[in-house]
Amino acid sequence: MRTYLVTGGAGFIGSNYIHYMFRKYGDDIRIINVDSLTYAGNLENLKEIAGRSNYTFIRADITDKEAIKKIFSENEIDRVVHFAAESHVDRSIKNPEVFVKTNVLGTAVMLNCAREAWELPDGSYKEDKKFLHVSTDEVYGSLADDGSYFYETTPYAPHSPYSASKASSDLLVKAYIDTYHFPANITNCSNNYGPYQFPEKLIPLIINNALLGKKLPVYGDGKNVRDWLYVDDHAKGIDMVQEMGRLGETYNIGGHNEKQNIEIISIILDTLLEMLPEDDARRAHISRDLITYVEDRKGHDRRYAIAPDKIKAEIGWEPETMFKDGIKKTIAWYFEHEDWMKNVTSGDYQNYYEEMYHGK
Ligand code: NAD
Ligand code: TDX
Numbered sequence: 001m002r003t004y005l006v007t008g009g010a011g012f013i014g015s016n017y018i019h020y021m022f023r024k025y026g027d028d029i030r031i032i033n034v035d036s037l038t039y040a041g042n043l044e045n046l047k048e049i050a051g052r053s054n055y056t057f058i059r060a061d062i063t064d065k066e067a068i069k070k071i072f073s074e075n076e077i078d079r080v081v082h083f084a085a086e087s088h089v090d091r092s093i094k095n096p097e098v099f100v101k102t103n104v105l106g107t108a109v110m111l112n113c114a115r116e117a118w119e120l121p122d123g124s125y126k127e128d129k130k131f132l133h134v135s136t137d138e139v140y141g142s143l144a145d146d147g148s149y150f151y152e153t154t155p156y157a158p159h160s161p162y163s164a165s166k167a168s169s170d171l172l173v174k175a176y177i178d179t180y181h182f183p184a185n186i187t188n189c190s191n192n193y194g195p196y197q198f199p200e201k202l203i204p205l206i207i208n209n210a211l212l213g214k215k216l217p218v219y220g221d222g223k224n225v226r227d228w229l230y231v232d233d234h235a236k237g238i239d240m241v242q243e244m245g246r247l248g249e250t251y252n253i254g255g256h257n258e259k260q261n262i263e264i265i266s267i268i269l270d271t272l273l274e275m276l277p278e279d280d281a282r283r284a285h286i287s288r289d290l291i292t293y294v295e296d297r298k299g300h301d302r303r304y305a306i307a308p309d310k311i312k313a314e315i316g317w318e319p320e321t322m323f324k325d326g327i328k329k330t331i332a333w334y335f336e337h338e339d340w341m342k343n344v345t346s347g348d349y350q351n352y353y354e355e356m357y358h359g360k
Contacts, residue, residue: 001054003032003075004031005075010045012040012045012192012201013235015046018031018049030055034060040088040198042198044349063109080110081242084106086098086162103162107173110131111173132241133173133186136189137189138159139156145302150188181248184248185241188251189306190228193330196340202261203268204334208334210269216265222293224302225258225303225304228259233255236317266288267324
């Protein structure tokens with residue numbers, strides 16, 4: 001039975017990935033989730049699977065060398081899937097240092113511990129060990145509105161402290177591949193959306209504010225473009241790259257779904273009105289009048305767009321969820337999980353760990 005060490009599994013994409021993996025492999029795999037539970041880590045995301053005998057949660061910081069070493073020495077890890085990171089661009093503009101610590105130093109610790117555990121005296125590696133580093137399209141910088149795309153060969157040109165720290169972590173992984181022939185892959189994915197996304201990010205923020213009748217803040221002219229991918233499609237892509245990708249290679253994962261921010265907001269407003277029952281009082285305040293243009297994000301990248309040609313040609317992965325369907329599923333999830341949103345926005349979810357794991 002393969003053992004996965006997933007970092008950052010209590011966050012948005014990590015928790016969706018863990019759910020996806022248990023749906024796909026059931027009892028045929030074991031997952032150890034290591035997460036330090038920052039503001040973005042929420043064990044409620046995993047409560048349905050918390051009791052599984054083939055799942056273990058370990059609260060630890062990926063920059064804590066001794067803690068990570070211990071996990072490798074006590075378990076025969078076959079796969080590392082490394083999500084843990086500080087992930088929000090606006091926070092990185094206010095407080096860059098923690099991004100460098102977690103994203104760069106944390107990745108170095110993960111790489112080093114995996115290498116120590118897996119490398120044999122002759123410099124080769126134990127059989128069938130693989131490390132996958134989850135990264136972002138933001139490392140490639142910004143595109144003009146001219147139909148161009150990011151490819152795996154596009155030079156790195158990050159602009160925010162977040163993307164600079166992710167680019168640094170990618171380069172460390174590439175250095176391990178080149179220097180030590182370390183068995184790793186990198187995936188660079190576009191913007192994700194779906195269940196369990198923290199409401200500091202555009203889509204859940206707009207859904208939540210619209211339902212509450214609060215203003216919908218639009219940075220700059222609202223015409224910045226992002227390429228949105230439903231989170232399950234990303235989870236599937238990660239698993240396919242890890243099992244079918246060529247070791248040492250980078251694969252871009254993207255949705256072929258470019259939209260201006262203002263279009264996203266319009267779609268959300270229309271979909272909310274379509275989905276809410278006729279007698280729901282919230283319908284009264286859901287309107288375009290809530291849209292409020294605010295000061296632009298500093299260094300705001302204009303456009304991101306992935307050409308997922310390589311992953312399609314080599315591995316056969318393609319985005320499956322159309323945006324109109326993915327956004328409905330996402331909104332339906334938020335409708336069904338009002339308590340999750342209340343807990344997250346009030347900070348109550350941070351007590352969950354104490355309740356769940358008290359005395360353990
Ligand atoms: P998130 O902020 O929702 O989750 C991050 C998780 O990492 C949280 O559970 C947090 O507690 C944990 N964490 C943070 N610092 C840690 C530390 N020092 N030690 C251990 N755990 C720590 O992020 P996300 O949106 O799920 O993104 C996951 C990964 O995917 C990140 O590496 C991000 O760069 C990448 N990515 C995200 C997107 C996106 O649209 N969200 C797109 C492409 C790539
Ligand atoms: O209130 C807002 N108003 C607004 O106009 C927020 C929160 C965002 N925006 C704009 C900024 C971006 O152009 O919406 C777009 C999306 O913003 P975010 O949701 O913050 O995502 P982004 O900055 O594009 O980065 C995301 O995708 C790539 C993730 O946060 C990263 O972790 C990932 O690497």
